[in-house]
Amino acid sequence: MTRRTPRKAALFAVAATGLALSLTAASPAAAHAGHHGGSAGALPPAGAVGHVLVIDLENESYAATFGPGSPAAYLNGTLLPQGELVQNYAAVGHVSLDNYLAQVSGQAPNLVTSSDCGTATGAGYLDVRPGTPDPDQTRYPGQVDGQGCVYPAGVPTIGDQLQSASYLPGLPTVVDWREYAEDMGNDPARDGGATDPLGGTDCAHPTQTAGSAADATGNAEGPNATGSQVRSGITDQYVDRHNPFVYFHSVTDAAASCARHVVPLGAATAQPSGGYRYSGHLARDLAGPFTTPRFAMISPNVCDDGHDATCAGVNAAGTTTGGLAGADAFLKAWMPLILNSPAYRDGSMLVMVTFDEGDDTDTAATDNERPGPGNANPGYSPLLNTPIPAFGGATYYQLLGVTGLTPGQQPPAGTMPGGGRVGAVLFNRFWITPGSVDTTGAYNHYSALRTFEDLLGLTTGGADGRGHLGFAASASDFGPDVFNRVPR
Template identity: 55%
Template sequence: MRRLGVALAAFAAAAATTAATSAAAGAPESGHGHGTALPDGAIKHVMVIDLENEDFGTSFGPASPARYLNEALVPQGQLMTQYYATGHFSTDNYLAQISGQAPNRVSGNDCITNTTTFASTYTDVTPGTLDPDQARYPGQVDGSGCVYPAAVQTIGAQLDQQHHGAGQVAWRQYAEDMGNDPARDVGTPDPLGGTDCAHPAKDGAFPNRATTTDQYAIRHVPFLFFHSVTDNAAYCAQHVVPLGTVTTGSTGDTFQGHLAQDLAHANTTPAFAMVTPNVCNDGHDATCTGPNTEGGHTGGLVGADLWLKHWMPLILNSPAYRSGSMLVLLTFDESALTDTTACCNEQPGPDNANPGYPPLAASFGTLPPPTAPGQYPGGGRTGAVALNAKWIQPGSVNDTPYNHYSALRSYEDLLGIKTGGSDGQGHLGFAGQTGLRPFGADVFAGRTTP
């Protein structure tokens, strides 16, 4: 772990050695178990926020346009310089963070089944049966598709099996703009506005393009790709909800909706939360069809930074965060498409020998098709910021390699999930890979008194 000032001075040198660092990062830490280096119960809440499609240097380098991210958030937490995505495009990376499932040829292609119209199809993984070689493919199911059978668990299902305090929802997915246009998004009407559990019918198409009033993208809402969530409509509507809205003003911001309500009290803050901005505010769209958080149409890192500027104070001022019991991980789903590096001995799944190569890349001419297994091993280096009011040293920099599977393993450990999973110790899918290292004392060094 390093201090931020030292890291910035060494930025250029670090960038030059990224490839060597990535290769060295392939060796996992030996052993199984729970290695987060914190007392049991120290972290009671985990919140994951994904932005979109940027490499580490663009997001965190000296020329980054994301000033709030770099000047306000990074100094409050830990910059994880060697955090990696596990695939390209979006959908597979989101799935990995909650289930440990590896990209298949359809999920790794954003479920796009028509390369002319770029329409995505809400189709089941077929055959969806557990791969017989579990030593090689822990927790992985065979076949291609985007919607996983009911037997495939998420961290939400794991938390449902635990006892939680009165009034606390075990987990929630908050999706911005979900149900702004019910005819487009589908779902169940939510009393606070929008719709809950918004997904198409089986084998139905779902939109990939935003509208002026609705910039919701189901491909960034991973819990809706599991029958274990969607088959019970009432259960899904309780757990997959619209984010809510912020009204900005010179005298301060005003929030409405589920996230603001839930964060108002520690006992109503979910144990696990995933927050998904819309495709303008997560930085996916460079020029936004609808408005960004401040009413303009600038997207990319600038638009994402505006969203962080207004929403992160709500999160960091919440009782759960201020108590030191909440970990917030802010990262990016994947790096630029040309960066297909990986870390942490990432293994391919049984259906896709090159997790970093989406088949649609051939249509874009971005990457030549692979000629051998492992040619495109992962989703590239994105970096991440870890924030906690008690256990993370502000302004620290961590060069230890982690990826989306490492992060899932860490969340499971921190939240006390110790049984089941692909390794019998509570880790789902590739989060249960032998030797995979969870966040440890390098992340949770504690705060020092000035």
């Protein structure tokens, strides 16, 4: 996350309504009641879904995205009739990075990842210390102890799982996984990374040096713009905190492998006659089923994912509008490529579009989310409870009318249990009924990770010995409420 600073007026508007979140509304027992051993769902048969593609957008509640008056007209009008809306899908934390990390590794928010590694908490691109497995693996499956942002080499991601797995015997080797990060390396001096032959850089992340954890990619290139004060020539709106794989030594320490797997997205160029012309890695990879990754994550830039309300550069439609309208423009540009790809059309690809977290006042949790050892309240962010000089020393929580929080102090354990309801849209031509709405399931980012692991045949290792990383081991698979169609 790191809040959308161009939306200060909106923050004040929310605060003026007197909207308040009572920190006594949720109890630890209510937040964590239910099973703790994971739950298998009625998934398609083994091998039916061989590819998973995830698009993460930013910082919107379910009501804002899918409710009346939503500016996401393409998402609601064109995409929903082709997929399934999962209403009760929630984030697990309340900034960006903690949610992205959960999606690919099952690691729970700690106090530093819950602050986007921000300097307000005295952090930065620093290792999780001590980074050792928590001694109570029954309570904290797969979790490591400590605070920090970059996980030790012993903490795997779903990418690591796929690289070490054997699959499809006798068939040509397919791409195991890729992260497609929009704008990564458009300014190589700022972003870092290895030069990519298609443009930009690969595996772009800050360089860790003794005594320094500086991160030049905390925001879009140049200062965030407000109103009409948009800097000309801004072409790099990449931020690393929306690219979770570069926060794992298991990925970044193998430089050549990281450069193959963490690559720039490419470009979608609008054509005068309509439609788009695509270039770059995603377009090349989706051209055939054996070049389509088994797991793919797309991280739009901070204009196209809706993070910034007014963008430093331009969005996929060529304007400076961000928020849901900007995110919708990105989907309109890229989803036709994805839904017309061979792997999607033959039914072997599951596509999920979701958001990293809900709005600032919603800390709802689903699927029996539990806190990790590094933060007793996954929905609490020290960054959002830090006084802001520009706002007269008020915190973002105070500006939003959240009650019961003392600046700089954590709330009682269990009172902010999750990242709020965001919803998700899932697409598969054979196993999901187009235009359906799931009102019964309750899932989160851990549930998604568990489901992806099971669909992709990752059945050994992990926190439970059955292929589930971190808190995916205690989450539920998507059930028949999601996979609600049987191919004829």
